[in-house]
Amino acid sequence: MKRAVMLLALALPCGAALADVTTAERQVQAQQLDAAEATLRAHLAGQPDDTAAQFLLARVLSWQGHPEQALPIYRRLLQHQPDNADYLLGEGQALLWAGHPQRALQSLERAAQLAPDYAEVQQVIQQARAALTVPSTAAAPVPVVDAATRRRHELEISARQDWLDSGFDNWRSQRLDYASMKPESLGWYGALTREQRFGEWDEGVEAGAVIALDENWTLQPEVGYQPSPYFLPDWHADLRLQRRLPDGYLGAVSVRRTEYETTRVDRLALSAERYWNAWRAGYTLNVTDVANAGTPIGHDVALDYYYQGLSYAGLRLTVGEEEAVEEQQLITSDVRAISLQGRHWFDSRWALSWEIGHHQQGSYYDRQWLQLGLRHAF
DSSP states (O other), X not given: OHHHHHHHHHHHHHHHHHHHHHHHHHHHHTTOHHHHHXXXXXXXXXXXXXXXXXXXXXXXXXXXXXXXXXXXXXXXXXXXXXXXXXXXXHHHHHHHHTTOHHHXXXXXXXXXXXXXXXXXXXXXXXXXXXXXXXXXXXXXXXOOOGGGOOOEEEEEEEEEEEEEOTTOXXXXXXXXXXXXXXXXSXXXXXXXXXXXXXXXXXXXXXXXXXXXXXXXXXXXXXXXXXXXXXXXXXEEEEEEEEXXXXXXXXXXEEEEEEEOSSOEEEEXXXXXXXXXXXXXXXXXXXXXXXXXXXXXXXXXXXXXXXXXXXXXXXXXXXXXXXXXXXXXXXXXXXXXXXXXXXXXXXXXXXXXXXXXXXEEETTXXXXXXXXXXXXXXX
């Protein structure tokens, strides 16, 4: 009898512990997050080493909009189990929701290495990248509590040089780009542009917005205007609708009108993208209607590799037909183009952007280019 009582006494704490965690899980399912937090804190006061309760408490704190309080818990859990993909995912989510997407990617990419088929890890990696880039080529932002995130601003100054053959003068251009982003909130961007071709300079301005309609749909309007263009269009307007799909896929459709002094160009673009592990692949079909000059069709292919958070290197290929400006005349010709581009972040604030490429504009000319930019995040 005495032995049975002792065994029962030893079993009760374990049974009570399971009951407390089970109760907290039911409270989470019922969206009673405050009650779940109280249950878990009371339980951990007597069982401080219960990792299941710690993990659930960290998630509850993040869901309540307090990811900063969850991060020390994840750090303690990872000290004991550094290769636990669930802990790394939770830490990555908390860092993202706390407004640190660059740091979040370090935890998430580690989780992806350990569990390459973990679909939720891939989804949150997309969300972290979306929080750090103008989402014209990224997933819709993750839904988070606004108070737990910070708006991110980026400013980049860049210069480009194009070398043309067949007796054409070389081109030059400079840009000043600005972007402001925040998950589950309005994002916007703009640019001041200056380009030289055929011995003339054109200057212009661009502006756009990124509107997260919900956790899957994103709307992106954009306009550009040149006050007195010589070779650039008078203006352009673009509207892009993007949908995030399961398994790392994205789909998008955009329509664009470009108005020149002597003609008009309308373009329909259909895009598909896939994100997996540290890779992104994309394809775009461009169907262009040039007023009184036919309907050129072009194909764009992209492949990017991400490393060290948002740093990436990518390949771009273009084939098909494309319109181009020669002096003040718009022409359509076959094109073949290949380029390498990337952005290397030295730390969380400074990055170098680069691009090199070769473009064949039918039988008119070939051109090579080099573009360099310095980017600052704040």
